[in-house]
Amino acid sequence: MEASGVMNNILIRNGRVIDPAAGRDEVCDVLLAEGVVQAVGRVAQADAKGAEVIDATGKIVSPGLIDLHVHCREPGHEEEETIATSAAAAVQGGFTTIAAMPNTHPPADDETAINYVHQRSAEARLARVLPVGCITRGREGKELAEIGLMREAGAVAFTDDGEGVADATLMQRALQYASMLGAPILQHCQDPSLFGGVMNSGPAAVRLGLGGVAASGEEIMLRRDLELVERIGARYHVQHVSSAGSVELIRQAKAAGLPVTAEAAPHHLLLTDAACMEYDSNYKVNPPLRTAADVEAVRAGVADGTIDCLASDHAPHAAEEKALEFALAPFGIISLDCALGLYARALIETGLCDWPRLIEAMTAAPARVIGSDLGTLRKGRPADVTMIDPKKRWTVDVSKFASLSRNCPYDGWRLTGRAVMTIVAGEIKYQTS
Numbered sequence: 001m002e003a004s005g006v007m008n009n010i011l012i013r014n015g016r017v018i019d020p021a022a023g024r025d026e027v028c029d030v031l032l033a034e035g036v037v038q039a040v041g042r043v044a045q046a047d048a049k050g051a052e053v054i055d056a057t058g059k060i061v062s063p064g065l066i067d068l069h070v071h072c073r074e075p076g077h078e079e080e081e082t083i084a085t086s087a088a089a090a091v092q093g094g095f096t097t098i099a100a101m102p103n104t105h106p107p108a109d110d111e112t113a114i115n116y117v118h119q120r121s122a123e124a125r126l127a128r129v130l131p132v133g134c135i136t137r138g139r140e141g142k143e144l145a146e147i148g149l150m151r152e153a154g155a156v157a158f159t160d161d162g163e164g165v166a167d168a169t170l171m172q173r174a175l176q177y178a179s180m181l182g183a184p185i186l187q188h189c190q191d192p193s194l195f196g197g198v199m200n201s202g203p204a205a206v207r208l209g210l211g212g213v214a215a216s217g218e219e220i221m222l223r224r225d226l227e228l229v230e231r232i233g234a235r236y237h238v239q240h241v242s243s244a245g246s247v248e249l250i251r252q253a254k255a256a257g258l259p260v261t262a263e264a265a266p267h268h269l270l271l272t273d274a275a276c277m278e279y280d281s282n283y284k285v286n287p288p289l290r291t292a293a294d295v296e297a298v299r300a301g302v303a304d305g306t307i308d309c310l311a312s313d314h315a316p317h318a319a320e321e322k323a324l325e326f327a328l329a330p331f332g333i334i335s336l337d338c339a340l341g342l343y344a345r346a347l348i349e350t351g352l353c354d355w356p357r358l359i360e361a362m363t364a365a366p367a368r369v370i371g372s373d374l375g376t377l378r379k380g381r382p383a384d385v386t387m388i389d390p391k392k393r394w395t396v397d398v399s400k401f402a403s404l405s406r407n408c409p410y411d412g413w414r415l416t417g418r419a420v421m422t423i424v425a426g427e428i429k430y431q432t433s
């Protein structure tokens with residue numbers, strides 16, 4: 001079912017309320033009114049007069065899920081995705097907030113672009129779409145973008161995602177500026193001088209006759225950045241961690257007390273470079289799918305908290321572009337509509353995480369990265385709620401995605417665990433049985 005429209009008072013009864021930021025995991029009720037959380041606990045009917053009552057027995061009631069890594073493609077490639085369609089895909093997947101990557105056309109490198117995302121998000125009235133600004137002007141890696149003005153306009157973070165910032169002086173300056181503004185730098189760790197291929201460097205690439213991208217290109221930039229972070233003390237977030245070596249570097253940095261956070265994407269938790277053997281470009285992604293040992297390390301990193309957040313790196317592309325031969329097709333996988341079930345497959349079904357940890361990685365942890373008051377059901381906070389049926393078995397059907405694109409390798413996968421209701425600012429935006 002689609003969004004049902006405005007509803008001011010909602011009483012969610014008898015669900016397992018998991019709110020890691022508040023240290024809560026108990027069966028109880030949640031009362032939403034006037035767009036905020038009014039009460040969590042045992043709510044008497046008399047206190048919820050006129051409220052629509054939703055029975056959440058057997059369901060998990062979570063703070064609205066947050067995805068820090070979504071490519072909305074607007075402006076520039078509205079045939080692939082728009083801010084409104086990504087917000088629709090988000091609520092269908094259980095996400096109440098997504099962060100919009102700035103590698104649009106033109107790139108989001110000034111305050112006008114940041115205002116544009118806010119405006120389009122407000123018009124869509126689905127998930128909240130938070131703007132992320134570029135680190136460098138035009139994403140060209142040559143000079144700093146207007147970070148201060150973008151921050152004033154409401155940019156929640158900065159990244160040149162799709163490219164790493166190669167110039168060390170520029171990266172140092174970016175960290176200094178962002179730190180002054182209290183904003184995190186999100187880095188796509190990839191040294192461009194070590195990026196000569198289209199899939200992971202290894203036997204599969206050799207067999208296929210395709211150029212390889214070694215994990216060293218990710219790890220070398222990460223190592224350099226950690227040196228800078230140690231000197232500057234700025235908040236630094238590693239996007240889409242793909243290699244065992246990166247997980248270990250982040251683990252050591254955290255042990256040393258550096259203000260570092262990290263995220264992992266569904267494909268790096270579930271797929272290896274063996275998936276590329278049929279030259280199917282739906283498995284072409286940057287950073288590339290790596291080895292089984294890397295997948296195991298990324299999973300272990302999420303389980304022990306080295307990797308704080310789960311983030312989809314939802315990257316829509318037009319069918320005619322993905323139909324090109326593997327070497328020429330663009331990098332990217334979409335998964336916003338089905339990410340929750342994919343995370344459950346990788347982390348819950350394997351016994352590596354429980355639901356509280358999974359939910360923390362999709363609520364409290366991403367909220368902390370961007371310094372947001374979202375991601376919790378504390379009284380007075382925005383009434384963003386995701387109701388999850390942890391036992392629901394369902395089949396991924398890309399034809400039903402709200403996303404405009406179809407470059408999804410999970411079509412036909414049988415998953416367990418799905419968002420059955422998504423509430424944003426006290427309004428039901430998505431509901432399924």
Ligand code: DOR
Pocket residue numbers: 071103161162163188284285286287315316330331332333
């Ligand atoms: O696979 C990817 N696709 N990785 C990126 O870093 C960029 C993204 C895109 O924009 O398509």
